[in-house]
Amino acid sequence: MTQHEKTIRLTVAQAVVKFITAQHSVADGQRRRFIPAAAGIFGHGNVAGFSQAFSQYSDELPFIQGRNEQALGHAGSALAKATRRRQTLAVTASIGPGAMNLVTAASLATVNRLPLLLLPGDTYATRRQGPVLQQLEDPADPGLTVNDALRPVSRFFDRITRPEQLITALPQAFRVLANPVETGAVVLSLPQDIQSHAYDYPVELFRPRDWTIRRPIPAPDEVADVAERIREAERPLLIAGGGVHYSEAGEALERFAESTGVPVAETFGGKGAVQHDAAWFLGGIGLEGNPATNRLVARADLILSVGTRLTDFATGSQTMFQDPGVRFASINVTELDALKQGAAAVVGDARLGLEGLAEALSGHRVAQDWSEEIAARKAEWAPERSRALDPDVPFDRAAAEAEGLEIPATDAEVTQGQLIGLLQEHARSGDTVIAAAGGPPGDLLKVWDATEGRACHLEFGFSCMGYEIPAGIGVRLADPDPEKRVTVFIGDGTFLLNPTEILTAAQERLDVTYVVSENHGYQVIRRLQMMKYGEQFGNDFRYREPGEGGRLEGGYLEVDLEGIGGGLGATAIRATTAAEVRRALDETRGSSGPVLIVVPTVPLVDLPGSGVFWDVAPAEVSEQEWVAPLREEYEQGLAEQRWHV
Template sequence: MTHQDPTIRLTVAQAIVKFISNQYSIMDGERRRFIPAAGGIFGHGNVSGFSQAFSQYSDSIPFIQGRNEQSLGHIGSGLAKATQRRQTLAVTASIGPGAMNLVTASALATVNRLPLLLLPGDTYATRRQGVVLQQLEDPSDPGLTVNDAFRPVSRFFDRITRPEQLITSLPQAFRVLANPVETGAVVLSVSQDLQSMAYDFPVELFRERDWPIRRTAPQPEEIHAIAEAIRGAEKPLIIAGGGVHYSLAQEKLQQLGEATGIPVAETFGGKGAIQHDADWFLGGLGLEGNPATNRLVAQADLILSIGTRLTDFSTGSQTMFKNPDVRFAAINIAEIDAIKQGGIAAVSDARRGIEDLLSDLEDYGVSQDWSSEIRSQKDEWRPQRAAALDPDTVFDKNAPEHADLNIPDTDAVLTQGQLIGLMQEHSQSGDVVIAAAGGPPGDLLKVWDATEGRHAHLEFGFSCMGYEIPAGIGVRLANPEEEKRVSVFIGDGTFLMNPTEILTAAQEGLKVTYVVSENHGFQVIRRLQMMKFGEQFGNDFRYRGHDEQGRLSGDYLQVGLENIGEGLGAKVIRATSAEEVRTALDETRSHEGPVMIVVPTVPLVDLPGSEVFWDVAPAEVSEQEWVSPLRTEYEEGLRDQRWHV
């Protein structure tokens, strides 16, 4: 900028809002507003700056009034995931607790590599006011504020203390948002007094700008090395992750499977990567995957991971790969993920990498023996899955096979698996089901059919309780076609943690369906607790008992979930039987606004196990005699744990 360049006088907050309203993402020639809307809650730390700016530019950026700052961040992440990282929200918050409410949302976005723009207010830059409301005082660092908590959970953090800093900081922020390797939460922490300060900004700063989401091409020799490794393997297997979705590589992956017969398993993020069922399609893998997939993974002598971080849920804490000759390869846009497991690494956009691999494997097909083994395992799993989901089978809690569960008396007649079966019956092409924490995402990974246009939006990178309800709003914003259903599948434990954005869905007139599995507690953690500790403690929703210990051991809490939903503006139905659930789903598909269907489900009844170990250690010493055998079992499981370097 020179002194002769035209300028425009704006406040810092106005400059930020005007800038973000003119930024666009470009992917495969498709241009979208990068920040199509904003959200926030105003307090003294942003009300005179950002509220005025968003009001002034409300024609360009619609403003969503949320109930909780964390939830607004989750709406942005839900939108980003549903648009393959091409759009997200800007979220503003006041200093202090408002800003801190965004820290969890920041971590979720960063862990999942989802773009999210956060604009928390910060304490005064001038400091002449003395200690201000909600300010943290650090005697060793006057410049430190609570907003420094964003640094480890964001991919770009800048504290704005001078207006001219925006000239370089804003482009850098959007560079990170658009970079598939670096993307995550971007935090511009703006001092409270600075937001209202005026400055002569260069007009050029506010021109429309396109940010390409680039497709990194692989090195030919890296792809050829992977192809040669596949040719040399007897039992190759592909693990598909979220990168397949973000790069829009689903069709190419389908072509690879059809051409070669290499079996494809899916992570949480990769669920739905294969859109048409085939003999070689395995479904979910890992701790919450189906046992047939996991048995095949254990046999594989070459694992090719595509677009996945390979967390411990996908690797069984590094115990799943049991073939002594197993080798690894990876196609990933991020080198940090491509080199995991010490295998052959191709740093590449997933679609570009699959395209080149498909060409290199033009005349390749897996052996008949491997194909036969795949079909055999799938054939064994198929009736187990069908039986677990069949909603018309009467569940007998007194059957001998359930004797050890001590299933309590409730009004539930359906299991959670049967509820999923009913949702599956109702699901149509274009519908999206969302889950993030507790039992629902694991159950959906194991049994949900996300083919033929049905989509599963599973956030399990951060496994964040409280993500689901606001994320449903983000997914609906990304999918405005009202004939397509956006459903949030959530347990009562997670529902009670963060239900309030149902009111936001009602306020915005958004069609989002919330299916609540009422099983009286944090049941998936109770299951883990029983496996690793051997006693239920603090997970059932029970009244305080009157025994000597005074534990939470009384009757189940009486929680009016329906009253909560009605109070927040949803159309609420309590459905107990299979027919009632069917009717509720059918009759509410076209309802304008949020719908909440509460379904009592039988506690303590799980889907078939995955047969996979997870490294969660029972106590090494304990006065409780039942803990010692669990520790022994755990140590036996560790024997399968291997380094892959």
């Protein structure tokens, strides 16, 4: 200490870490460490500065050693999602490739409105060394570094070239992290020489500080306007998004729906917003939603979206809202999202907005014929869902082939739908199932029962392969209770992209279960390819045929997925039959450390379709005669698109 303890001399890296340890989020009176842990991989761009600082403060800020910087960023985003944006990780990386590995993680966090603090090393601020290892040289901009690639995918970016810049940069960074309107990836880019420079910082900078996650209060006139639209509507329908979770508005949503009878559908982000299977609850919406929900959406004359960005998966590329006079209303903390579809907007907190609407609509209920139509559609879907998930009905290969499916011969005995059925019957209140890219998130949106405390953690804003495995780490960090199972449901294609954070889970002794659906390829993209091109190309995992010009159409690749997981520290099991899957799930519940259960699933067998168009264009011209009919079908779908302004 100096000057009567008014300042403290620290390096830039020490100051950053010391500041982080003193920051707290406060929401609804609950106070917690905003950054409960740091993570990273050290290289020449951060080893001298940040490794020393993290080591010095390791008793206050635990450090997680990772295998891939991108994955560590995903773990931070998953922690943020699981804690309703109350916590996240700080992730450090070296300059060059290490920093660039953070670009995808930053994109995911920003797209999903999730707080994530990134601390990449950067090239020397003094420049006296000349070009350094991994430095990009731009003749038109000497100050440009590869870290500038993080600017467009972050909500806050600051390159610290002087130690005293931290005095304003650090509070600004945490202001953005804690702001539900602005939150996303926050980047402090730190040149490696500056990390080790010392400065006399004011002691006041490091006092414990609380960052209130505010609830913007909706304007009464906006609430009244939306309430009036609901009163006027004959067939209103509510779409619940991730904002319902972040504002902890689930109970308010259920009270609103129960009192008014307005049916509720869920987006990927909103999955699990409704915790009781009431008469008005519809389930998933959109391209991967269930067909019953989508038929009702097509009939709705008022769409009330709450806490959602309404991307094209939820809107069927703007083809789902078919009522000629359909109108839109919304509740959203972000004005950009609130005004989409030309909606009458309530700009404010989802919980407060729903409570205000419920009060304004006291005594109002939807028409009886709309409630009856909802009940009829739900009754149609229920047995179809049950048949697709029932693991005790043997897969009928002959019947599938009679319908035109050419099912490859494998050792699989269950379909992916039946595997989900097995996971569903095993799930208890407090458990979480995680999925992101490929078929699993769409299948879970369509059929998973996320009521009664069975959480469903879907990242589909960025549809990011590689999120799932580290997401298990983030979700487990959010709640270490061993009685609550964390299950990552993942296809073999995504698993092979980057399985290495299983080793991090083992190193940290984290109980995470990884269930791999082994269907020999990128099968959900193969499905789309067949719909939009008409032939499989480059999606099945096959050996190249011998000889010149041989294509990737030989036998399936021989991949030892259990060996990969076991070699990375997981308890690895292969389960082929429904009975074996049940036994593997039961025997490993409560196991210490990561568990990998590989389940062969029958390729090319999908859950029932959603009946929704997606604007993915087949080739307009082609020498392959089967493409033209697909293009014609696509153009017919385009005719259903509408602008809602």
